[in-house]
Amino acid sequence: MTEETKEFTSFNEISAHVERTARVLVAVWSGAQEHTTDRISLSQLRALEAIGPTTVNLRTLADRLDMIPSSASRLCDRLQAAGLLDRTESDQDRRQIGLRLTSPGLRLLGELSVHRRRDLDEVLRYMTPSGRKALLHGLQEFTDATTRLA
Numbered sequence: 001m002t003e004e005t006k007e008f009t010s011f012n013e014i015s016a017h018v019e020r021t022a023r024v025l026v027a028v029w030s031g032a033q034e035h036t037t038d039r040i041s042l043s044q045l046r047a048l049e050a051i052g053p054t055t056v057n058l059r060t061l062a063d064r065l066d067m068i069p070s071s072a073s074r075l076c077d078r079l080q081a082a083g084l085l086d087r088t089e090s091d092q093d094r095r096q097i098g099l100r101l102t103s104p105g106l107r108l109l110g111e112l113s114v115h116r117r118r119d120l121d122e123v124l125r126y127m128t129p130s131g132r133k134a135l136l137h138g139l140q141e142f143t144d145a146t147t148r149l150a
Helices: 011-035 042-051 058-065 069-081 103-125 129-149
Strands: 085-089 097-101
Touching: 011 103, 042 058, 042 069, 042 085, 042 097, 042 103, 058 069, 058 097, 069 085, 097 103
Parallel strands: none
Antiparallel strands: 085 097
């Protein structure tokens, strides 16, 4: 019986298998970044993803990236210089600066998403329909469980 088909009997065995599988998923997911990291650094890409299509303030961005605000601000300086980020003053509080992606920043994230989905599609094509269905079911349960834990 191969590891892929054996029954796991303990949470520890399941966790170890999920960890190995997550590494593979991250590798597939990260492979698409090669198409963007020739234009921007990985930390800049993480910032773009943390902002996404919304407007956030500097403190929120720093928290999402687990960095101090001054480092996040320097990162934003580079993104703004590259034309990927705009800073806007709040109408209510001029000390609050909103960060939002420009059209080129959003386009870059869109390209990344297209590459990621293409790479994931390629892997999914090698799975059976029942395997894909089981994967979706398991991922949904996993997502639901993390939501309950939060």
